[in-house]
Each structure stands twice: as structure tokens, then as C-alpha cells.
Amino acid sequence: MNEKIRYAMIGGGPGAFIGAVHRIAARMDNLYELVAGCFSSSVEKSLETGKEIGIANDRIYANYQELIEKEKQLPDNQRVQVICIVTPNHVHFAPAKMALENGFHVILDKPITLTLEEAKVLKHLKEQTGKELLLTHTYTGYPMVKEARQQLASKKLGNIRKVYVEYPQGWLSKSVESKQADWRTDPSKSGVAGAMGDIGTHAFNLAEYVTSLQVVKLCADINTVVENRRLDDDGAVLLKFNNGASGVLMASQVAAGEENKVKIRVYGENGGLEWHQEDANSLVLKHLDEPAQILRTGASYLGSFATHNTRVPAGHPEGYLEAFANLYRNFALTILYKNQGREVPKECLDFPGVEEGVRGMAFIETVIASGQSDQKWVELTI
Missing domain, CATH: 3.40.50.720 (NAD(P)-binding Rossmann-like Domain)
Structure with a gap:
């Protein structure tokens, strides 16, 4: 074109x-x-x-x-x-x-x-x-994230039982004065959530995208670690998915020493898979009764979605800019x-x-409601 x-x-x-x-x-x-x-x-x-x-x-x-x-x-x-x-x-x-x-x-x-x-x-x-x-x-633009989604959709690993997704950062471990920190910690500009809105939504979206499942209820522990900060900077969330699977989501901006260590693990009846942004070209498949496999970006054995979103020959790293461009x-x-x-x-x-956007906002508001509630388990409704 x-x-x-x-x-x-x-x-x-x-x-x-x-x-x-x-x-x-x-x-x-x-x-x-x-x-x-x-x-x-x-x-x-x-x-x-x-x-x-x-x-x-x-x-x-x-x-x-x-x-x-x-x-x-x-x-x-x-x-x-x-x-x-x-x-x-x-x-x-x-x-x-x-x-x-x-x-x-x-x-x-x-x-x-x-x-x-x-x-x-x-x-x-x-x-x-x-x-x-x-x-x-x-993060949904990475070829091996797309491959993870296709692998799970194929049911080779069986029905999904467990999901772990995390996004630790450390840049707000102390009180920071900068243009980026100022608006992200200001409720009038960021909204009701801090870390959970900024990076927690990425983790939530990644979990739903890779599994093709939807979170139906959650239980959140939301923290504001740095003194006098007006929004959350750390949290963990228990998740229940619409197929009965359970999960754990962690998002923190006070994990000192971490940059953008995005990671997801999903386990089914027959095995699991694991993807880290720090080694974005690799997807690890773990089997119940066989050795683990490492799938690599650019290989001929990958599915159509990973192949469509691969830009360089195998063995050459593809990163954040390429994922964004996809x-x-x-x-x-x-x-x-x-x-x-x-x-x-x-x-x-x-x-x-827009569908992902609506679900992301429902996640944010439900997480904060759960974190502030004695009830804890709260249904995620739209």
C-alpha cells in the first residue's frame, strides 16, 4: 500500500x-x-x-x-x-x-x-x-507475546489454571520532582490510581490478552509507600478469570533497582509458558512430562501473528520501539x-x-475500591 x-x-x-x-x-x-x-x-x-x-x-x-x-x-x-x-x-x-x-x-x-x-x-x-x-x-505488540496467545489458544497446554503477571519499577522509590512524576502522582491529572493506573493496567491488559480470558473479580492490597504521596505506588491483586482460573498481579513503582521488568507466566493442565520483556525474543514453553522448549522470534515454526509482527532476521533483538510500531x-x-x-x-x-480501554478503567476503579474495602473480593463489572 x-x-x-x-x-x-x-x-x-x-x-x-x-x-x-x-x-x-x-x-x-x-x-x-x-x-x-x-x-x-x-x-x-x-x-x-x-x-x-x-x-x-x-x-x-x-x-x-x-x-x-x-x-x-x-x-x-x-x-x-x-x-x-x-x-x-x-x-x-x-x-x-x-x-x-x-x-x-x-x-x-x-x-x-x-x-x-x-x-x-x-x-x-x-x-x-x-x-x-x-x-x-x-507489550501486546511483541512477536513472542502474540505467539504466547496463539499457543494458549491452541489448547496444547490444556485449559488455563493459573496466571502470574508482574510489572515492577523503582523510579518512584523516593520522592521525585519531575514533570513525569508530578502528574503521575497528582489525582487531578492521573485519576484515582497511581501505579495501578500507570503500569498495573499494562499488566492487566497483558494477562487478558495472552490468555484470551477476562477477569471477573479481584481482591487488591493497595499501598502508598512513600510518605506524603497522594496515590498508590505499590500493590498486589488476586484475580479470578471467567474460566475459573486464578491469578496474581503485581505492580510496583517502589521496587528499588528495577526498570521495566514486565513478566508473565501462564500454567495449563499440561504445561505452562513464560515471557520476560528483558529477553523479549524468547518464549519458554514448559511441559509436564517433557523438557522445556525455548521458542525464538523469527523462527519458521511460529504462528501467523508472531510472524506478521516480526521485522528482522532471527537472532537479532526486537524491542520496545518495534513493538510500538507493530x-x-x-x-x-x-x-x-x-x-x-x-x-x-x-x-x-x-x-x-476501546474495549481494552473500557476494561482497563474498570480494572482501575475495581482495584481501588477493593483496596479501600473490608470486603476485598469485588466483582469487575462494566
Whole structure:
């Protein structure tokens, strides 16, 4: 497909954490062209970023409202098709809502909104408008995470019985003053959760994606370890899945010395599997009565989803940027296939969206409710 998707970015200006990652991911397959943006609440900083990227001055806007209104007025062959929102959590819902209402597809950082009710509004709008929404749960973009999902779906390991998923970080082990720490520990900008919203949602999404199961109830122990911090920075959650399996989720930002040590283990009747982000090219299969196997990215024996999302020859490491780009590519291909009236291959439809966003917000609100309750076991309902 030679057509490029024109997109605009909201956020991602000076000092931003994830904006540059989005821009790299969008460039990797040459399927997108960044042509407009509002990169900061400061007009001067937005202009500065836009000029650095190479955006024409008349496509650098003062705010997201102006961006959407003026882009909507441009001819079809000039206006952006996708609005990419890379702002703190409290600036997710309003621009995403406005973008969908005005006929734009949306790419959005997780968690999808500040509240479950807001997430439901976006779900309704997405269904009403027929537009696409990508939620950047990056870890589902790794080839061997996709292979893990296919392995479990094949039932080779039997019915799933146990799930362990963890995401330890250490960067908030002490009181930190920085742009990233400030908004993530501020309830008005982060929402009701800190660590559980920031990284716990990644672990939750990874568990549901890999197993193809859904959590139906949970029991949470939520902690605020650093003195005077206003939101949780540590927690553990017992999970019950809709097939009867049980699980444990751990998310902590006070695990001193850890960076982003994402890990998942799933056990069935006949064996289990294990994936670590620190060795992302490997998937370990563990059998009840046979030696363990190590499957590797790029090998000919892998399934179609892992193969579709593999970019380099076997033996060469694929990492976070490639996983991020896989989400962008699948999203772009879905839009392009639909624009041409063609059936979208199932491998291209494999990206997290509004459904995952709604479930993520339900997880956040249920985890906090359980952590604050004497009842503890709380049903996860939407």
C-alpha cells in the first residue's frame, strides 16, 4: 500500500516522555505522515516542537480545539485522518471525544480516560461513528507475546489454571520532582490510581490478552509507600478469570533497582509458558512430562501473528520501539484496507482498542475500591 495516513499529534512537546516514541513508531513502516499538531499548552513550545519536526507553521495550532476545528475544514486530500493524543491522563477524554465526533480516527495513550464513565462514552462514539481507536498497550505488540496467545489458544497446554503477571519499577522509590512524576502522582491529572493506573493496567491488559480470558473479580492490597504521596505506588491483586482460573498481579513503582521488568507466566493442565520483556525474543514453553522448549522470534515454526509482527532476521533483538510500531502498523493497515473496501486480515486487526480501554478503567476503579474495602473480593463489572 503506497498511501500514507496523515496524522496530527496532541502533546509530545519539550520534556514529554512518550511523544517521540510515538513519532518513531509511526515512521518505522512509512505508513504515516505527521502534518499537524498542538504539541504543548504553551504556544511558544508548540511552535518550537513543530518547527523541529518540520511541520508548516499554519498547521501548528494553539490548542486541540483549534486543531480539530481547522483540520476539519480542510479538503479531504489535505486534512489529517488520525489524531494522536500523547498527553497526561486528564487530557485524554476531551480531545478524543471531539476527534471522534468530528470524523477522525484516534490513537491514544493508556489508560484511555480518567474514569470508566468517560471510557464508555468513547466506546459509544467509536461504535456510532465507525471510526477506529488504537490504545497503545505496547507489550501486546511483541512477536513472542502474540505467539504466547496463539499457543494458549491452541489448547496444547490444556485449559488455563493459573496466571502470574508482574510489572515492577523503582523510579518512584523516593520522592521525585519531575514533570513525569508530578502528574503521575497528582489525582487531578492521573485519576484515582497511581501505579495501578500507570503500569498495573499494562499488566492487566497483558494477562487478558495472552490468555484470551477476562477477569471477573479481584481482591487488591493497595499501598502508598512513600510518605506524603497522594496515590498508590505499590500493590498486589488476586484475580479470578471467567474460566475459573486464578491469578496474581503485581505492580510496583517502589521496587528499588528495577526498570521495566514486565513478566508473565501462564500454567495449563499440561504445561505452562513464560515471557520476560528483558529477553523479549524468547518464549519458554514448559511441559509436564517433557523438557522445556525455548521458542525464538523469527523462527519458521511460529504462528501467523508472531510472524506478521516480526521485522528482522532471527537472532537479532526486537524491542520496545518495534513493538510500538507493530501497533501503529496494524492500525494503519486496518484503516487502509477498510478505505479500499477490502477485508482486513485478522493479523492486522490485532491491536488494543476501546474495549481494552473500557476494561482497563474498570480494572482501575475495581482495584481501588477493593483496596479501600473490608470486603476485598469485588466483582469487575462494566
